[in-house]
Amino acid sequence: GSWSRAMAQQAISEDDLLSFDATGNVTLVHITDIHAQLKPLYFREPSINLGVGEVTGLPPHVTGKDFLELYNIEPGTPHAYALTSEDFVSLARTYGMMGGLDRCATVIKSIRAERGDDNVLLLDGGDTWQGSYTSLKTEGADMVEVMNALKPDAMTGHWEFTYGADRVTELVDSLPFAFLGGNIYDAEWNEPAFEAYRIFDKGGVRVAVIGQAFPYTPIANPRWMFPNWSFGIREEDVVANVAAAREEGADVVVLLSHNGFDVDRKLASRVDGIDVILTGHTHDALPEPVIVNDTLVIASGSNGKFISRVDLDVRDGAVQGYKYKLIPIFSDVITPDAEVSALIDKVREPYEAELSRVLGKTDSLLYRRGNFNGTFDDLICDALISERDADIALSPGFRWGTSLLPGQSITVEDLHNATSMTYPSAYRSMMTGSTLKDIIEDVADNLFNTDPYYQQGGDMVRVGGMGYRINVHERMGSRISDMTLLKTGEPIEADKEYAVAGWASVNEGTEGPAIWDVVESYLAKNPVVQLKENTSVIVDA
Amino acid sequence: MASVKPRVKVPKSASAGEVITIKTLISHPMESGQRKDSDGNPIPRQIINKFTCEFNGQVVFSCDIEPAVSANPYLEFTAKVNEAGTFKFTWVDDDGSVYTEEKEIALN
Amino acid sequence: IGAVAGMRTSPALATAEDAMAKVKEFAGGAEPATGTITLNAPEIAENGNTVPVSVSVESPMTEDDYVESVAIFADGNPSPDVITFNFTPMSGEASATTRMRLAKTQNVIAVAKTSTGQVFMDKKEVKVTIGGCGG
Ligand SMILES: [Mn+2]
Ligand SMILES: [Mn+2]
Numbered sequence: 172g173s174w175s176r177a178m179a180q181q182a183i184s185e186d187d188l189l190s191f192d193a194t195g196n197v198t199l200v201h202i203t204d205i206h207a208q209l210k211p212l213y214f215r216e217p218s219i220n221l222g223v224g225e226v227t228g229l230p231p232h233v234t235g236k237d238f239l240e241l242y243n244i245e246p247g248t249p250h251a252y253a254l255t256s257e258d259f260v261s262l263a264r265t266y267g268m269m270g271g272l273d274r275c276a277t278v279i280k281s282i283r284a285e286r287g288d289d290n291v292l293l294l295d296g297g298d299t300w301q302g303s304y305t306s307l308k309t310e311g312a313d314m315v316e317v318m319n320a321l322k323p324d325a326m327t328g329h330w331e332f333t334y335g336a337d338r339v340t341e342l343v344d345s346l347p348f349a350f351l352g353g354n355i356y357d358a359e360w361n362e363p364a365f366e367a368y369r370i371f372d373k374g375g376v377r378v379a380v381i382g383q384a385f386p387y388t389p390i391a392n393p394r395w396m397f398p399n400w401s402f403g404i405r406e407e408d409v410v411a412n413v414a415a416a417r418e419e420g421a422d423v424v425v426l427l428s429h430n431g432f433d434v435d436r437k438l439a440s441r442v443d444g445i446d447v448i449l450t451g452h453t454h455d456a457l458p459e460p461v462i463v464n465d466t467l468v469i470a471s472g473s474n475g476k477f478i479s480r481v482d483l484d485v486r487d488g489a490v491q492g493y494k495y496k497l498i499p500i501f502s503d504v505i506t507p508d509a510e511v512s513a514l515i516d517k518v519r520e521p522y523e524a525e526l527s528r529v530l531g532k533t534d535s536l537l538y539r540r541g542n543f544n545g546t547f548d549d550l551i552c553d554a555l556i557s558e559r560d561a562d563i564a565l566s567p568g569f570r571w572g573t574s575l576l577p578g579q580s581i582t583v584e585d586l587h588n589a590t591s592m593t594y595p596s597a598y599r600s601m602m603t604g605s606t607l608k609d610i611i612e613d614v615a616d617n618l619f620n621t622d623p624y625y626q627q628g629g630d631m632v633r634v635g636g637m638g639y640r641i642n643v644h645e646r647m648g649s650r651i652s653d654m655t656l657l658k659t660g661e662p663i664e665a666d667k668e669y670a671v672a673g674w675a676s677v678n679e680g681t682e683g684p685a686i687w688d689v690v691e692s693y694l695a696k697n698p699v700v701q702l703k704e705n706t707s708v709i710v711d712a
Numbered sequence: 713m714a715s716v717k718p719r720v721k722v723p724k725s726a727s728a729g730e731v732i733t734i735k736t737l738i739s740h741p742m743e744s745g746q747r748k749d750s751d752g753n754p755i756p757r758q759i760i761n762k763f764t765c766e767f768n769g770q771v772v773f774s775c776d777i778e779p780a781v782s783a784n785p786y787l788e789f790t791a792k793v794n795e796a797g798t799f800k801f802t803w804v805d806d807d808g809s810v811y812t813e814e815k816e817i818a819l820n
Numbered sequence: 821i822g823a824v825a826g827m828r829t830s831p832a833l834a835t836a837e838d839a840m841a842k843v844k845e846f847a848g849g850a851e852p853a854t855g856t857i858t859l860n861a862p863e864i865a866e867n868g869n870t871v872p873v874s875v876s877v878e879s880p881m882t883e884d885d886y887v888e889s890v891a892i893f894a895d896g897n898p899s900p901d902v903i904t905f906n907f908t909p910m911s912g913e914a915s916a917t918t919r920m921r922l923a924k925t926q927n928v929i930a931v932a933k934t935s936t937g938q939v940f941m942d943k944k945e946v947k948v949t950i951g952g953c954g955g
Binding site for chain 1: 863866867925947
C-alpha cells in the first residue's frame with residue numbers, strides 16, 4: 172500500500188539501488204528463475220537450507236541471523252528483508268513487494284544507458300516460462316513476449332521443457348536470441364540437440380557464453396514430455412566447450428548454468444578456464460560471489476527479486492578485475508518501465524477477471540521455500556487429505572511459489588503461483604509403509620547426497636498426515652526414522668497400506684483432478700486459512 | 713524377426729589416416745530372459761548377442777553382447793580409414809538370424 | 821514424486837563379489853591398475869532401461885601395442901555381464917559407447933586388456949532414482 176511505499180522510499184532510493192562503482196569494459200547482467208512472475212510479489216527466503224559434506228555451513232547453506240552476520244547486514248534493513256526470512260511479515264509490510272519485470276526492465280535499461288548497449292550482455296538462467304496462470308494458459312508465450320522486450324542475449328532452461336518437445340522447439344525457434352544447452356543431446360543418436368555456446372563481441376572483447384540446462388530435467392520432471400532429449404551434467408562436454416571457445420578466441424568464458432549452486436561449485440573446482448558461472452535452479456541469492464578455482468560463482472535469486480550486475484575488466488585476453496552487485500528489485504522504489512508495464516498489462520488482460528477471483532483468505536503467512544514443509548504446502552496437503560479422502564498427502568518440494576502475508580486474499584493467481592504446471596493431476600493411490608519410506612529416502616538422497624553431482628536441487632517432499640525424523644548426514648536408506656501416522660499416533664507399518672494423495676507425478680497417465688481444483692474446492696469449504704506451526708518433521712542436522 | 717531394422721551412420725568421406733566415428737542402432741526388443749508373462753511363465757531370452765564391423769573384409773571392431781544391453785542396441789565406436797572401401801556391419805540374433813548393412817566411404 | 825515406482829519382477833541380483841569375480845576372470849590374473857581407462861556414465865540414470873555408458877582407453881593402437889578388449893560389468897543386475905568390446909589396430913582409438921539396463925543403483929565397472937598384457941579398470945556409481953521434485 173501507499174504506507175509501505177512511503178517507508179520503502181524513505182529507506183532506499185532508486186539511485187542507491189542503481190549506483191555502481193563501474194569498472195572494466197564488459198558488463199554481464201544476470202536474471203534467473205523468474206518462474207513467470209511478471210508482477211511484484213512477496214517471496215520469503217528460506218529459514219532452513221542445509222548443506223551436507225564439504226559444504227556444511229557454507230553459503231548458500233546459511234540462513235536467518237547467520238546470513239545477516241556473514242554478510243554484515245543490519246537486521247530490519249531493506250537488504251535483511253530481501254535476503255532472509257528474519258522478521259519477514261513485518262519487514263514485508265514496511266518495504267513492500269519485490270520484483271516485477273517492468274522494474275527489472277528499468278534496471279537493465281539504466282545499466283545499458285550507463286555502459287553502452289555494446290558493452291552489456293543480458294543472460295537469463297532459465298525457469299523463465301513456467302510458474303503462473305498466464306504462462307500456463309499461453310504455454311509460455313506471455314513470458315517470451317515480455318522477455319523479448321528486455322532483449323536478452325542468451326538463455327538456458329529447465330521448467331521450459333515441461334511444455335513438451337514440440338512447444339519448446341516452436342518457442343526456441345521464435346526467439347531473437349540464443350537458447351543454449353551444451354548438455355542436451357538427442358537421445359537416439361547421441362548428438363548435440365541445442366547450440367552449446369555462442370561468442371559475443373562486447374566492449375572490444377570476445378565473451379563466450381556456454382549454456383548448461385538443468386542436468387536432471389528428465390528425472391525431476393516428466394521425461395515422456397521430451398523423450399528424445401537426454402541431459403546430464405556431462406562435465407567432459409563443459410571442458411570441451413571451454414576449450415573450443417578459447418580456441419575460437421574467447422577472452423572471457425561464462426557458464427550460464429541451471430546446475431544448482433553446489434553442482435556449480437564442484438564443477439568450478441574441477442574445470443579450469445571458466446571466468447564466471449552465473450548459477451541458477453537452487454534459487455539462492457548471495458550478495459557476494461563465491462570464488463572457486465579463480466571462477467566467480469554468482470547466485471542471483473529467483474522470481475525477479477534480484478538482478479546481478481558483474482563488471483569485468485578484460486585486458487590481454489584475460490579478466491584482470493571485477494565488480495559485483497546483487498541489485499534487489501524493490502517494487503515501490505524502482506520506477507516501472509512504461510513500455511514493459513504496458514506489455515505486461517496486455518498479456519494479462521484476457522485473464523484479469525479469472526486471475527483476481529478470490530478463493531479464500533489467509534490469516535497465516537503462506538510460503539513454500541525451505542528444506543521442509545512450508546505453510547503453502549501444508550494448505551495443499553490439508554486439501555489433498557480432505558478432498559481426496561487420504562491418510563497421507565505428498566506435495567513436491569519445489570523452490571518456486573510466492574508468499575502471501577496474513578490478511579491477504581487468496582486469488583486464482585496466488586494459487587497458480589504455487590501450483591501452475593503441465594502435469595497437475597492429484598492422484599490417490601494405496602502405498603505400503605515401505606514404499607512411503609523408499610520415496611522419502613529417495614528424495615532425501617537427491618537433496619542431501621554428499622556428492623553434489625548426485626543432487627537434484629529441490630527441497631524435501633512435503634508430507635501431510637505423517638510425521639518423521641530425518642538425519643541429513645546419514646546415508647541413503649538410513650536417514651528417515653520414526654514415521655508416524657498423525658491421525659492415530661501409531662507408527663507407520665512397512666507392510667500396511669495407506670491411502671496417499673499427491674500431485675505432480677512424473678509418470679505418464681496419472682489420473683485425478685488438477686491440484687488447483689482440489690485446493691479451490693477445499694477453500695470453498697474452509698475459506699479462512701489458519702495454520703499452526705508444523706512440527707511433524709524432526710530434523711537432526 | 714521381421715521387425716528388426718538396422719541403421720548406421722558413417723561419414724561419406726574421410727582423409728587418409730583419419731579416425732572416424734561410426735554409430736549403429738538396430739530395432740530389437742532384447743528379451744532378457746528375466747521377465748515373466750502375465751501367466752507367470754518365464755519369457756525365453758532372445759537378444760542380439762554379437763556385432764561385428766568389417767572394413768574391406770578385415771575386422772575393425774566387434775562386441776559380445778549380454779542381456780543387460782538395452783532394447784534397440786546402440787553402438788558407437790571408431791575406425792581408422794586408410795583407403796576408400798566398404799564397411800560391413802553384422803548383427804547375430806539368438807535365434808540364428810543374421811542382419812547386415814553396408815556403407816561406402818570415399819577418400820577426400 | 822513418482823506416484824508409485826514401476827513394479828518389476830525382482831530376480832536375485834548379483835553382488836559386488838560376483839562382479840569382482842568376473843573382473844578377475846577377465847583380467848586373467850593381472851591386477852587391474854587405475855588410470856588410462858575412463859568410464860563415462862551419468863551420475864543419475866534418466867531411465868534405468870537405457871543408460872548410456874562410454875569407455876575410452878589411452879593407447880597408441882598400433883600392431884605392437886593396442887587395446888584388445890574392454891569388458892563392462894555391473895554389480896547390481898541379475899547378472900554382472902553387460903558387454904565386451906573387441907578392438908583392433910584398425911579401430912584407431914579404443915573407445916566405444918552403448919546403452920545398458922540398470923535394475924537399481926549400482927556400480928558400473930569397465931576393465932581394459934591390452935596386447936602387451938596390461939589391465940586397467942575404472943568404476944562409477946550410477947543412481948537409479950524415483951525422481952520427481954525440483955527447483
Ligand atoms: Mn527455478
Ligand atoms: Mn530449475
